[in-house]
Amino acid sequence: MRLRSTEAGWGVLLRTFHWLIAALILAQAVIGLSMVPMGVTPAKVRVFALHKSIGMTILALALLRIAWRMGEKRPVDPAGMPRWQRGAARAVHLTLYFLILAIPLSGWWFNSASNAPLAWFGLFPIPSLTGGYDPVWKPRALLTHQMLFWVLVALLVAHVGAALWHHFVQRDDVLRRMLVGSRERNGGG
Ligand code: HEM
Ligand code: HEM
Numbered sequence: 001m002r003l004r005s006t007e008a009g010w011g012v013l014l015r016t017f018h019w020l021i022a023a024l025i026l027a028q029a030v031i032g033l034s035m036v037p038m039g040v041t042p043a044k045v046r047v048f049a050l051h052k053s054i055g056m057t058i059l060a061l062a063l064l065r066i067a068w069r070m071g072e073k074r075p076v077d078p079a080g081m082p083r084w085q086r087g088a089a090r091a092v093h094l095t096l097y098f099l100i101l102a103i104p105l106s107g108w109w110f111n112s113a114s115n116a117p118l119a120w121f122g123l124f125p126i127p128s129l130t131g132g133y134d135p136v137w138k139p140r141a142l143l144t145h146q147m148l149f150w151v152l153v154a155l156l157v158a159h160v161g162a163a164l165w166h167h168f169v170q171r172d173d174v175l176r177r178m179l180v181g182s183r184e185r186n187g188g189g
Pocket of ligand 2: 018021022023025026069074075089093094096097100159160163164174177
């Protein structure tokens with residue numbers, strides 16, 4: 001099992017980042033969409049706190065992932081992949097990296113402009129981005145948080161669709177090398 005990515009496949013660290021962040025984002029989507037319509041109860045306060053803590057965890061993981069990725073090799077694309085597909089994949093991946101930073105940042109921004117508390121799993125406080133209540137930026141931050149989330153959903157439809165198309169129609173290694181690394185023997189994967 002290789003820590004670093006090679007030309008044949010993704011390393012274990014990048015794969016772990018990929019699937020951990022994907023699972024946390026799925027949890028965030030379910031929690032975020034179901035917590036907003038809840039009646040005002042202590043449970044709602046707890047669920048909001050959970051959403052914010054998981055969201056800040058995603059922000060930290062995304063920063064670590066991008067820092068690690070900058071020193072990584074990228075596995076080579078399958079032979080014969082058209083240029084436009086390579087370009088489209090790069091554009092979607094770059095936008096996904098942008099969104100896993102921008103969505104939690106906009107949530108943190110909205111929370112700050114609402115002057116709501118923020119403590120990572122109740123363990124330590126996280127400072128405000130706005131220095132207190134801000135009636136002008138609060139609705140803009142919320143709209144940004146919501147809109148970026150739906151942009152992410154749309155891009156994920158394309159991203160997951162492309163992964164499944166590679167696997168089931170093209171029958172290449174693109175999904176396999178993100179799941180289990182490379183197919184190489186002697187140290188691959
Ligand atoms: C990748 C991370 C995140 C995702 C995918 C996400 C997703 C969502 C979604 C889908 C909603 C429901 C939007 C609606 O229907 O109104 C929501 C609401 C919310 N999010 Fe996030 N969120 C993330 C991170 C954060 C962070 C880091 C914070 C704060 C530190 C945060 C604070 C909030 C708050 C306060 C709401 C409720 C907005 C309202 O009162 O209408 N989120 N989020
Ligand atoms: C919130 C969910 C997800 C996010 C944010 C995300 C993000 C990304 C990003 C940024 C990359 C580019 C890796 C790089 O070049 O460093 C990538 C690669 C990949 N993702 Fe996802 N992904 C998500 C979910 C999924 C799911 C559900 C699948 C499969 C069903 C999937 C399959 C893949 C595959 C196969 C690659 C490798 C592409 C290649 O080798 O060229 N992803 N993902």
